[in-house]
Amino acid sequence: MNKFGIVFLSAAVLVGAAMAQDAGTALCGDGCSLLCETIGSLCVDVPPLVSCAGNKAACNGACGQTCSCNAKCLADCQTKNADCEAKNENSFNQIVCKGQVSVCTAACPVTCAGQAITQGIQQALGQALAGVTKAAAA
Numbered sequence: 298m299n300k301f302g303i304v305f306l307s308a309a310v311l312v313g314a315a316m317a318q319d320a321g322t323a324l325c326g327d328g329c330s331l332l333c334e335t336i337g338s339l340c341v342d343v344p345p346l347v348s349c350a351g352n353k354a355a356c357n358g359a360c361g362q363t364c365s366c367n368a369k370c371l372a373d374c375q376t377k378n379a380d381c382e383a384k385n386e387n388s389f390n391q392i393v394c395k396g397q398v399s400v401c402t403a404a405c406p407v408t409c410a411g412q413a414i415t416q417g418i419q420q421a422l423g424q425a426l427a428g429v430t431k432a433a434a435a
Contacts, residue, residue, distance in 0.1 A: 329360035366409035
């Protein structure tokens with residue numbers, strides 16, 4: 298099993314979620330590149346099982362996708378909160394708006410991480426099958 302690839306994707310998903318909360322998509326590109334470069338420095342190619350270049354690409358893809366997803370989701374939550382507060386100006390219902398934005402914000406990392414993990418599994422299976430096919434043909 299490609300445990301190193303799983304570490305790449307897991308770290309990418311977590312860092313992508315964290316960076317999106319801080320400054321939107323501004324940190325996504327640079328932060329993901331730094332993370333994947335750092336983790337990639339520990340990688341050792343073991344053909345056909347481990348491809349460091351493939352793992353780095355998967356890391357950048359998963360991290361960037363998760364970060365962008367979270368940034369978009371969090372922005373949507375803030376927009377919904379602003380609309381709710383505007384409709385309920387000077388009323389007790391503004392407390393309900395704060396509760397709704399809290400639930401919305403808490404759901405973003407879970408939703409985006411789930412999407413990234415699903416795509417990561419699909420990519421890992423594709424790489425594994427390609428490696429087995431190459432090994433069998435050799």
